Amino acid sequence: MKLNKITSSLIFVTSLMVANNSYSHDYKTSLRPDDHAPIGVMRDHVHKKGEFMASYRLSYMKMRGLRNGDDKVTTADALASYMVAPTKMTMKMHMLGAMYGITDQLTLSAMGSFVEKDMDHIHRTTGEFNRETDDIGDTKINALYEFYNKDANRFQFNLGLSLPTGNIDKKHNGTRLPYPMQIGSGSYELLPGISYAGHQDNLSYGGQINGTFRLDTNDNGYKLGDQYNITAWVARKLTNAFSVSSRLDYNKNEAIEGRDSALDTMVNMNMNPTAKTSLQDQERLDLLFGVNFLMPKGFLEGNRLAVEFGAPIYQRIDGPMLETDYKITIGWQNTF
Numbered sequence: 001m002k003l004n005k006i007t008s009s010l011i012f013v014t015s016l017m018v019a020n021n022s023y024s025h026d027y028k029t030s031l032r033p034d035d036h037a038p039i040g041v042m043r044d045h046v047h048k049k050g051e052f053m054a055s056y057r058l059s060y061m062k063m064r065g066l067r068n069g070d071d072k073v074t075t076a077d078a079l080a081s082y083m084v085a086p087t088k089m090t091m092k093m094h095m096l097g098a099m100y101g102i103t104d105q106l107t108l109s110a111m112g113s114f115v116e117k118d119m120d121h122i123h124r125t126t127g128e129f130n131r132e133t134d135d136i137g138d139t140k141i142n143a144l145y146e147f148y149n150k151d152a153n154r155f156q157f158n159l160g161l162s163l164p165t166g167n168i169d170k171k172h173n174g175t176r177l178p179y180p181m182q183i184g185s186g187s188y189e190l191l192p193g194i195s196y197a198g199h200q201d202n203l204s205y206g207g208q209i210n211g212t213f214r215l216d217t218n219d220n221g222y223k224l225g226d227q228y229n230i231t232a233w234v235a236r237k238l239t240n241a242f243s244v245s246s247r248l249d250y251n252k253n254e255a256i257e258g259r260d261s262a263l264d265t266m267v268n269m270n271m272n273p274t275a276k277t278s279l280q281d282q283e284r285l286d287l288l289f290g291v292n293f294l295m296p297k298g299f300l301e302g303n304r305l306a307v308e309f310g311a312p313i314y315q316r317i318d319g320p321m322l323e324t325d326y327k328i329t330i331g332w333q334n335t336f
C-alpha cells in the first residue's frame with residue numbers, strides 16, 4: 001500500500017520530467033539556478049500567467065538524545081521522572097506540489113504529503129520498544145501575490161490554508177499514540193507569510209516570515225501550538241547550472257492547547273513525556289547549506305534538482321523531549 005503510493009508518485013514525477021514544455025529557448029537561458037530559493041523553502045516565487053510547475057520534495061529529519069530547556073538530558077534522568085523515555089525518532093515527508101500562474105502577479109499552489117514516523121523508546125523495566133506510523137498528511141493550498149518586482153528585487157504576500165487531511169487517530173494495540181506520532185494536526189490552519197528575493201550578478205538572497213495559526217480545536221479535543229518561522233538565505237551562482245546556498249532558519253512552536261483525553265491515563269501515570277501537552281513548546285535555529293541544479297540543455301532542459309542539509313545551532317525544548325540532529329531535503333521542480 002505504502003510502497004504503491006510512493007512508486008506511483010515516482011512514476012508521475014518521472015513522466016513530468018520528460019514531458020515537453022512550451023518555453024522558447026531564449027526564455028529558458030535567462031533562468032538562473034538560484035532564482036528559486038533553497039529547496040527547504042516554499043512559497044518563494046510566483047509564476048507567469050498560464051505557467052504550471054510541478055514539484056516533489058522528500059524531507060528527512062533525525063532526532064536523537066534528549067534535551068530539557070537549553071541542556072542535554074540523559075535517558076537515565078528522564079527515566080527517573082517517567083516510565084518511558086523516547087531515544088530516537090526519524091521523520092520522512094514526501095511532498096507533491098503544483099503551482100499555477102493565474103496572472104503574472106497571482107499564483108495558486110497546492111501541496112499534498114505522505115508522512116512516515118519511526119520512534120524508539122526505552123521503558124524503565126521492560127526495555128526498548130519501537131512505534132511506527134505512516135499516512136497521508138495535511139494538505140496545503142496557497143495564494144501567492146507578488147506586489148513588487150523592480151530592479152532585481154521582488155516581494156510577495158502569501159496566504160495559505162492547511163486542510164486537516166492527516167490522521168490524528170493513530171493507535172497501537174487500541175491505545176492512542178502521543179502527539180508526536182500523529183500524522184496531521186486535525187485543525188484548519190491559516191498560513192500567512194511575506195517573502196522577499198533579490199539578486200545581483202552572481203549573488204542572490206532572500207528571506208521569509210511565516211506563521212501557522214490553528215483555527216479550530218480538532219476532533220480529539222486539542223489544538224497544536226501556533227508556529228512562527230523566520231528564514232534568510234544567500235546563494236552564489238557558480239555556473240548557469242549550479243548555485244550553492246547557505247541559510248538560517250528559525251522556528252518556534254508553542255505548547256498544545258486543550259488535550260487528547262485518550263492520553264489522560266498515560267499522563268496521570270507519568271508514563272511518557274510525549275503525552276504531555278505542556279512539553280511541546282520549543283524553538284530552534286538551524287544553519288543549512290544547499291545546492292541548486294538547473295538542467296541547462298538536452299531533453300531534461302529546465303528541470304531543477306536541489307538538496308539542502310542543515311543542523312541546529314541552537315535549540316530549546318520544554319522536555320525531556322528529543323532534540324533534532326539534522327534535516328535534509330531533496331527536491332525536483334519543473335515548469336511547463
Ligand SMILES: [Cu+2]
Pocket residue numbers: 045046047053099
Ligand atoms: Cu513554482
